[in-house]
Amino acid sequence: MVKQITKVVIPAAGLGTRFLPATKAQPKEMLPIVDKPSIQYVVEEAVAAGLHDILIITGRGKRSIEDHFDRSFELEYYLEEAEKTAELNQVKEIASLGNIHYLRQGAPLGLGHAVLASQAHISNEPFAVMLADDIMEHGSTLLQDMLRLYSKYGQSVLALMEVKPSEISNYGCVDVERMSETHYRIRGVVEKPAPNDAPSNLAIIGRYVFTPEIFTYLQLTRPGRNGEIQLTDAIGGLLEKQEIIGVTFSEMRFDIGNKNDYLRATIEMALSRPDLRQTVLDLLSSLSCGRALKEEARDSLPDPLP
Ligand code: UTP
Numbered sequence: 001m002v003k004q005i006t007k008v009v010i011p012a013a014g015l016g017t018r019f020l021p022a023t024k025a026q027p028k029e030m031l032p033i034v035d036k037p038s039i040q041y042v043v044e045e046a047v048a049a050g051l052h053d054i055l056i057i058t059g060r061g062k063r064s065i066e067d068h069f070d071r072s073f074e075l076e077y078y079l080e081e082a083e084k085t086a087e088l089n090q091v092k093e094i095a096s097l098g099n100i101h102y103l104r105q106g107a108p109l110g111l112g113h114a115v116l117a118s119q120a121h122i123s124n125e126p127f128a129v130m131l132a133d134d135i136m137e138h139g140s141t142l143l144q145d146m147l148r149l150y151s152k153y154g155q156s157v158l159a160l161m162e163v164k165p166s167e168i169s170n171y172g173c174v175d176v177e178r179m180s181e182t183h184y185r186i187r188g189v190v191e192k193p194a195p196n197d198a199p200s201n202l203a204i205i206g207r208y209v210f211t212p213e214i215f216t217y218l219q220l221t222r223p224g225r226n227g228e229i230q231l232t233d234a235i236g237g238l239l240e241k242q243e244i245i246g247v248t249f250s251e252m253r254f255d256i257g258n259k260n261d262y263l264r265a266t267i268e269m270a271l272s273r274p275d276l277r278q279t280v281l282d283l284l285s286s287l288s289c290g291r292a293l294k295e296e297a298r299d300s301l302p303d304p305l306p
Contacts, residue, residue, distance in 0.1 A: 002154040005126050005147055005209065008051040010042060011114035012132035013059035013105040018257050027062045028257055029132040034270050037068060038256045039132045040094065047098045049143040051128055054098045055121050057114045059105045066102055071095045110228025116218040124212045126150060129231075131206025135265055137252040138272055143207055149183070149245055150209045156238060158186065159207035160246040161253060165195045171203030172232035176246055184246035186239060191225065191232040202246065204232065205253060214238050 016028035023031075029039035039056075046054055058065055072091060079088035101121065105114050115129055128143065136142055146157040160174060175188035176199075188199060208231075217237030224230045238244065254265035270280045 002151055003126055005128060005150060006051060007053040007055065007122055007125060008046045008128040008130055009055045009057065009115060009118040009122065010039070010046070010130050010132050011057045011105075011111055012039060012062060012065060013057050013108050013114050014111075014133070014257075015108055016133075016257060019259065019262070025061065027058075027065055029062075030064050030068065031256065031262070033135065033254075033256065033262075033265050034273070034276070037065075038135055038265075039065060040068070040097075041135050042130050042132050043069070043097050043100070045136060045140065045143060046128070046130060049128075049147060051143075052098045054100045055118050056100060056102050056132070057105050057117055058102055059108055069094060069097065069100050109223070110226075110230055112218050112221055112229035112231040112234050115231055115234075116215065116229065119215045119218075122212065122215075126209065126211050129206075129208040129210065133255060133257040134206030135254045135256055135269075136207075137268065140249070140251040140253075142247075142249040142251060145247060145249070146207060146209045149247060153243075153245060154211070155242060156211050156214065156235075156244045157209040158235070158244060158246045159205050160184065160202040160248050161205045162201050162248070163203045165198065165201060168193060168195055168198040168201060168203060171205070172230075172235070173198045173200060174202050174204060174246055175199035176202060179245075182248045184248075186244040186246050189232050189236045189239065191230050202248070204235075204246075206255075211238075211242060213242060 012027065012029045016023035019028050019031070030037040033041065043054060056065060075091055076088060079091065103117055103121065105117050128147070142159055146159060149157045158174070163171065169192050172189055172191050173193050174186050176184035177187055178184055189204070190199065214234055217234040218229070220237060221229050221233045224233055235244065252268060254261045256262045256265055267280065270276045
């Protein structure tokens with residue numbers, strides 16, 4: 001009988017250099033997607049999957065993350081006095097999302113180093129890792145599917161996404177053997193391969209379930225690319241001792257540390273909200289590109305009959 005997973009680690013200590021200058025003095029995890037900081041989407045996804053023990057790995061300049069998930073008595077008092085009940089409830093709910101702990105990474109020595117920092121908190125239990133800058137569309141069941149796979153096989157599980165060959169060098173990439181339409185047995189992993197060296201077009205994205213043995217391999221992992229301790233290298237070590245499963249998904253996923261995906265996330269998330277959908281559609285068609293597209297479509301229509 002495998003142990004039920006209740007703990008999740010959310011690394012959020014990265015410097016966010018791809019999103020400068022916005023991230024010079026604020027965490028990228030606090031950049032809003034519509035009206036919510038991106039990390040709140042991730043915490044809500046964890047809680048929806050039953051992961052209530054949440055450890056956020058933070059670092060210098062990340063204090064606003066802690067403030068965001070904390071009570072704010074002044075604000076609550078003001079909203080109560082102003083009878084802004086909906087806003088008050090919203091603010092209170094954020095502070096009661098899960099049981100959130102924080103740990104500072106010290107120096108941002110890579111994702112593997114951030115996960116290793118969680119060892120004392122996780123102890124000898126299986127756990128999930130969710131990257132704070134990887135957002136899934138609302139209602140995604142990916143994490144639940146991964147937890148179910150862990151319960152069934154007792155093995156670590158990686159979330160995999162097909163990417164264009166030109167994009168594979170931005171990701172950890174896997175060599176796989178297909179088990180079913182969406183499930184794979186992982187045969188090997190390679191961090192950021194050149195397109196010609198990539199064993200597949202399947203990239204590892206920011207949702208993981210690990211057996212506690214991953215810590216052994218994180219401890220053994222030496223700094224690699226950019227002097228960082230790579231999680232992918234530790235996964236490679238684990239793979240020599242235990243089987244690892246990969247799972248693909250059909251939901252939308254956004255890497256909000258990348259400017260294109262951030263814009264896409266903002267529009268898609270707004271479109272998925274009943275209170276904003278029509279406003280966004282009207283807005284998009286009123287933009288100059290929307291008008292140009294409409295004109296193009298009109299010009300391509302056949303001339304009306306005389
Ligand atoms: P990224 O690869 O996106 O790195 O990290 P980054 O530093 O945040 O951003 P760029 O590349 O400079 O723009 C993936 C995840 O791992 C966390 C990040 O916060 C992000 O959620 N991370 C990364 C850490 O917690 N610590 C680190 O040392 C590095």
